[in-house]
Amino acid sequence: MIGLPMKHAAPALLRSTLYVPGSNPRALAKSTQLGADAVIFDLEDSVAPEMKGEARRFIREALGEERNSTPLRVVRINAMATSMWQADLEAVLGGQPDAIAVPKVNHRDELQVLVDFLMGWEQRNGASRSMSVWPMIESPLGVLNALSIAQSPRVNCLIMGTSDLAKALHVRTGPEGRDGMSYALQHCVLAARAAGVAILDGVYVDIQGEEGFLAQCQDGVRLGFDGKTLIHPSQVQPANRAFLPNQEELQRARRVLEGWRKASARGDEICVVDGYLVERLHAEDAKRLIALWDQAQNHLRRGSEASL
Numbered sequence: 001m002i003g004l005p006m007k008h009a010a011p012a013l014l015r016s017t018l019y020v021p022g023s024n025p026r027a028l029a030k031s032t033q034l035g036a037d038a039v040i041f042d043l044e045d046s047v048a049p050e051m052k053g054e055a056r057r058f059i060r061e062a063l064g065e066e067r068n069s070t071p072l073r074v075v076r077i078n079a080m081a082t083s084m085w086q087a088d089l090e091a092v093l094g095g096q097p098d099a100i101a102v103p104k105v106n107h108r109d110e111l112q113v114l115v116d117f118l119m120g121w122e123q124r125n126g127a128s129r130s131m132s133v134w135p136m137i138e139s140p141l142g143v144l145n146a147l148s149i150a151q152s153p154r155v156n157c158l159i160m161g162t163s164d165l166a167k168a169l170h171v172r173t174g175p176e177g178r179d180g181m182s183y184a185l186q187h188c189v190l191a192a193r194a195a196g197v198a199i200l201d202g203v204y205v206d207i208q209g210e211e212g213f214l215a216q217c218q219d220g221v222r223l224g225f226d227g228k229t230l231i232h233p234s235q236v237q238p239a240n241r242a243f244l245p246n247q248e249e250l251q252r253a254r255r256v257l258e259g260w261r262k263a264s265a266r267g268d269e270i271c272v273v274d275g276y277l278v279e280r281l282h283a284e285d286a287k288r289l290i291a292l293w294d295q296a297q298n299h300l301r302r303g304s305e306a307s308l
């Protein structure tokens with residue numbers, strides 16, 4: 001039933017999420033054809049104040065286009081501390097985006113205001129489903145409150161705003177790494193996992209810096225992120241590859257699952273695969289990796305069917 005606080009399931013595949021300035025209709029049209037798992041049509045920092053109205057119209061038009069289930073369409077509104085977010089929502093909700101990304105969330109109370117607004121809109125307009133909410137964590141207070149933010153109604157994904165966070169923390173980031181914010185990143189991954197929601201790593205702003213970008217994707221994988229937010233089409237395919245198991249990991253996961261299933265059928269809870277102890281938890285983790293791979297194959301298939 002629309003309107004009740006409820007848990008929204010986390011999207012299954014979010015390796016690549018591409019930001020697109022709402023003021024750029026050419027990029028808006030292109031963004032959904034690039035193989036990203038999600039796109040974020042932006043009304044916040046990439047749009048000049050005098051362009052906000054026009055960007056709202058462009059985004060509403062882009063949402064209205066005939067579409068498939070992929071990529072997910074998300075709209076980033078202006079922060080709840082501004083006077084712009086209501087007009088943003090009024091302009092785009094009729095286009096039924098898959099989620100609303102909310103920048104600079106410091107406290108769960110801000111989300112309650114947003115959810116109250118969404119519930120009112122959905123009731124007035126007889127909406128058939130309730131909108132998901134993707135809060136952005138990009139301040140020290142946001143990081144410290146990450147768990148309660150992640151547990152708020154309708155939240156099914158957190159997004160790291162690492163540029164704003166680096167600025168607020170006074171840390172340097174770049175190809176040499178981002179050690180200064182590793183505690184904050186890990187804290188947010190912990191919060192997302194505890195709340196059962198997805199979590200996306202921040203952007204890498206050096207568009208030409210392929211090597212640095214790949215290194216940061218690998219860092220994101222090691223930290224436990226589900227995927228990365230992106231700023232340029234050239235980052236989509238590398239992120240799609242980085243956030244999937246490679247062939248060696250996939251084959252190993254299949255051997256682990258098979259080995260454990262055989263052991264389980266014999267009544268054993270443990271076995272040894274490739275010289276390593278395998279318990280139920282390893283089989284479950286292997287199953288998760290295989291499911292991720294299968295989701296990506298389905299996504300590819302749907303994409304190629306859509307382009308026929």
Ligand SMILES: CC(C)(COP(=O)(O)OP(=O)(O)OC[C@H]1O[C@@H](n2cnc3c(N)ncnc32)[C@H](O)[C@@H]1OP(=O)(O)O)[C@@H](O)C(=O)NCCC(=O)NCCSC(=O)C[C@H](O)C(=O)O
Nearest residue numbers: 019020021027030031045046161162163164202231232233
């Ligand atoms: C950074 C850019 C301004 C560079 O744009 P451009 O100079 O046009 O790049 P290219 O010439 O290489 O572009 C080639 C074609 O690709 C299209 N394009 C470029 N970027 C995108 C995109 N993001 N989505 C879709 N399509 C894109 C161009 O239109 C060209 O197409 P064509 O003309 O047909 O050949 C630009 O990449 C850009 O605007 N990127 C996104 C910037 C953005 O959204 N920033 C805000 C989000 S990041 C953030 O806010 C951080 C967070 O809050 C934090 O705190 O960390």
Ligand SMILES: [Mg+2]
Nearest residue numbers: 138161163164
């Ligand atoms: Mg930001």
